[in-house]
Amino acid sequence: MMKFTIEGSVSDKITVNLPPSKSYAQRALIAASLANGESIISMNRPFPEDIVLMIRALKKMGIKIIGNKVYGQQPKRPQNILNMGGSGTGIRFMTAFSTLATGGYTVLTGNSSLIKRPLGPLTEAINALGGFAITAGEDGRPPVIVKGKKMNGGRAEIRSSESSQYVSALLLVSPKNEDRTEIRWTNKVSEHYVKMTEFVMNHFGVKVYEDENSYFVEPSEYKPSSFVVPLDASSASFFVILGILTGRTVKIPNLKREPIQADLEELIKVLDFLNVKYYFDDPGMQVEGKVPEASLNVDLKNAPDLFPPLSVLGYKVPLEISGISHVRYKESNRLLSMSSELTKLGCFVELKDDKIKILPPNSAPEKVELKGWKDHRVVMSLSILCAAQGIKCVIDGYEAVKKSFPGFFEEMKKNGLKVKLFER
Secondary structure, three states: OOEEEEEEOOOOEEEOOOOEOHHHHHHHHHHHHHOOEEEEEEOOOOOOHHHHHHHHHHHHOOOEEEOOEEEEOOOEOOOOOEEOOOOHHHHHHHHHHHHHOEOOEEEEEOOOOHHHOOOHHHHHHHHHOOOOEEEOOOOOOOOEEEEOOOOOOEEEEEOOOOOOHHHHHHHHHHHHOOOOEEEEEOOOOOHHHHHHHHHHHHHOOOOOEEEOOEEEEOOOOOOOOEEEOOEOHHHHHHHHHHHHHHOOEEEEEOOOOOOOOHHHHHHHHHHHHOOOOEEEEOOEEEEOOOOOOOOEEEEOOOOHHHHHHHHHHHHOOOEEEEOOHHHHHOOOOHHHHHHHHHHHOOOEEEEEOOEEEEEOOOOOOOEEEEOOOOOHHHHHHHHHHHHHHOOEEEEEOHHHHHHOOOOHHHHHHHOOEEEEEOOO
16 A cells, blocks of 8 residues: 655635545445336446445346436346455445346455454344345355346344444345335434435335334335435545534535435534534535534444544543444444544543544654554544654555545645655
């Protein structure tokens, strides 16, 4: 992975243009692929890598995608193994999608990071619903083999607190099951992401019913539709935190509060707690800069992707984050990766079960070499911290940001910072 440093001073006012939400885009692409006819999925470019991987996988399964048009039809078994790169959402959604493919078995795998991420709860649920899926990796990890066998429906239970993606993957294909489907989910985490799934399904004409810990879907048909993918609130969080750390005002054109995005809702709670002013209007969102003074205690059970950027606030104020046991199952073990790098920067870090405590350093290093852990959110979080504090950091993992925010460093440059690359 290429190493880099960030130099210069942050502009007096920060303006950032965001990529499309890969969470909404992946859900909309699946729904459009299952709708019989032409749908239009509109989103700005450049696409995050996870969206590119999803489009590529769908095309390999016979779905015709030209520009922003998706022509839904019966998926087919791909001729070769589907490599989902580092996309956790992608392999989980495509595993469920593969139950609908005609022509035999689909094999899905990914890069060295992805094959460490669990799939067992999803394959168990597929089998409980009358499908067939098995993992070839240890402890329910990829590669995964799925038979193109339409699921019966019935009831499946997800007991895992690792990810909400298992539930979303099953819900997205449930309308195609033979009978009514019930997905019972205990140990809930990241519930807002399931709400996002329900929103997309409803937009494409399928209703999801809820009753306490269960979701119900009747056999039904997706309807072709036009869907505008919102900007990615998860990416906005990095520049909002940069503004908080530096006292700068942040303008984010075209970012809206609807439809719901988990990270935006939790970020707003943090802004309220810190008495940071913000508002939404026709141009988008604006956050008034204010360096935090009070300590912060936040629960991220429903927004785990906020953990890396929020954790760097611990460099300035005492910080406690709870509800984060499931961040261990991301591109890296983020509890380990962020605690390791913040410790190098002089912070006191204490880990306990699903909780982390971070205290500001007594003295800051003038220069430090940091590890990005091949994790896009870790790399971006360390970048904004070093930029805000003027620390001479050498960070590895420049390429990792393409997964979710390919224009991240260009946006940093636009806002007064210089990125210097080192040879491999």
